[in-house]
Amino acid sequence: MSKQLEGPILPFLRIDATIALPKFRQVQDQLRMAILKGHLRAGTRLPASRILADELGLSRQTLVRVLENLKAEGYLEARQGAGTFVSAALPRQSTKLSMPARGDVTDSAPPRLSRIGEQSRRMSADIGQMEDRPFLPNRPALDRFPFAIWRKCWNAVARSGKAVAMGYGDVAGELVLRQRIAEYLALHRRDPCDPEQIVITPGGHAAFSLAALALADAGDGIWFEDPGPITTSNLFRTLGLRLCPTHVDAEGLDVEGAIARYPDARLAFVMPSRHHPLGVTLTLPRRLALLEWARANDAWIIEDDYDSEFRYDGAPLPSMRSIDSNGRVIYAGSFSKALYPGLRVGYLVLPPPLIGTFRNLSALIHRSVPVETQLALAEFIGGGHFASHLRRMRSLYAERRETFTQVAQETLAGLARIDSSESGLNALAWLKGGRQDQAPHRAVLDAGLQCYPLSDYTIATPLPGALILGYAGVPADRMRPLLLRLADAIARTEGNIGR
Structure with missing residues (x-):
């Protein structure tokens, strides 16, 4: 220049x-x-x-x-x-606004907001901003991501000189990426679909938002597993849906109980392959009952296929969509756990009658996911690198899960019972002695570690205190010293029983 x-x-x-x-x-x-x-x-x-x-x-x-x-x-x-x-000699000036500390009372009246804006204002400002410390739940092994191969895929797109990569792109997502996702679902999830049924979204939450906006009006009910992810429940509340908390037991969502309590719900949000945070799987009889309820009541099921790639005993379970013969399931997936969260690429697989509606709504709200990112991801999947990465990560996470479970049972003996399901990236530490989880959670944070308290996930069903711990991002050789630090933090709260 x-x-x-x-x-x-x-x-x-x-x-x-x-x-x-x-x-x-x-x-x-x-x-x-x-x-x-x-x-x-x-x-x-x-x-x-x-x-x-x-x-x-x-x-x-x-x-x-x-x-x-x-x-x-x-x-x-x-x-x-x-x-x-x-002049470099001038003092640096701050252009940041002077913000009152959280909880401070100001003389000015709160701004006039929309209903959605008001709902958002009341939420925690820390949503999505958890510090990346050991045992952060849902964190993949980012240090094992094949950055060199990913860079080659990105460079291949850049070198191709495709002008399309500089435009807005298809509102449903680039066809080549939708084709690669369809191939992956057919091979690995036993769930074939046409690429035209897929809409690419900027992450999983954008996919949930799109489904809720397209299929329900404010005030409509949505079955929501209790306990369930707080950010997702907040999302549906903010969009004006009536949250219908439904008990989860060893067989997954209590479909019979949900029908009895909320027969007129418009939507059901479920994680059938692996519930978060309890790690249970929705049984086949309950899957069939849920599908029949949706058919009979003209309702829709949003299936969040939460980290189903990482099942350590046997092949991944088939999706609910694969057994849906009436076109009532909207399947949502993303690459946040399989690759890395910052990629911000998710997708929906839609029943054919919904394709046009979702394409148009996606065009209005998202326009498109960055085209270059989509093309690089398609190159990564098409080159066999995605399958290779999943294979390596399954082996790595299985090793880390085994080490975590063994060492945690030793170091947390007398403090917590470890519950590590056969899939996913997390485990539960059920606190012993009737202790609640908020004080131990604060102590764990003070110790420089990370976890989520199960009580944050509960809506209407009280549960014993437990901590949600992520093991996938912690190297096996670091487990013992970190778990000893975790045990020490929990032990220091032994006087907080019932608090």
Whole structure:
């Protein structure tokens, strides 16, 4: 790039012909104020005087005068052969707004918000911002991700020079990615579908939002497993749905109880392959009963296929969609656990009558997931790298699960009972002695570790205290010292029984 063209665009510079202040003074004052407010940071290179003069419609001599005056005042500095810069000697200015501390009372009235905005305002500001510490639930082994191969896939897309990668792309997602996902589902989930039934979304929660908005109105009921993920329950509440908490036992969602209590619900949100956080699987009789309820009541089932790729005893279980003969299941999947959360690619598999509606709604809300990301992911799957990565991760997580379970049973003996299901990335530590989980949770955080308290996931059904612990992101050789630290943290809360 020519040095003449370097430097920021300065749209705040305006010449007002209606005031008596000379034009050079107007520009000079505006530049000085931008520097004082931190809009032009120390060390920023300014555009050349010729460029500024052309953009403002002034003579170059006028702009040279402005720049020289600001140099004399100490706001700017010249660097031989490089140009004019905001002086590095100036103190850094903060442009952040002054925010009241959480819980502080201010004199100003709260802003007028929509119903959705008001619901969002009441939620915790920490949603989705958990620190990445040992035992963070749902965290894959990011250190084992094949970054070199992923980079090659991305570079292959860039080198192809496809102009489509620079556009908005298909509102349903790039066809090549939908084809790769359809192939994967047919081979690995025993659930064939047409690529036209797939809509790509920016992550799993976007998929849930799309389904809720397309299929239910505010006030409609949605069966929701209790306990269940707090961010997802908050999402449905925010969208105006009436949450219908439904008990989960060893056989999964209590379908009979849900029918008795909430027969008129419009939706059911379920995690049949592996419930989070309890880790149970929805039995076949209950799956069939759920499908029959949906058919008979013109209701819809949102199937969250939560980390089903990681089953350590036998092949992954078939999806509910694969046994749905009436087209009542909307299948939702993502790559957050299988690859990494920051990828932000999810997808829906839809019954044919819903395809047009979901495509149109996705176009209105999301427009499209970044095309380059989709094409790189398609290259990664098509090259066999996704299957290879899953195979390696299953082996790794099985090893880490076995080590975690063995060491945790030793180190937490007398403190907690370990419940590690045959799939997924997490385990439950059921606290002994009638202890509740909030105080142990705080102690674990204070110890530099991470977990979720089960009580945060419960809606209407009280459960014994338990901590949700993620083992997949912790190397086997670090398990013992970290679990000893965890045990020490829990032990320090022994006086908090019943709190």
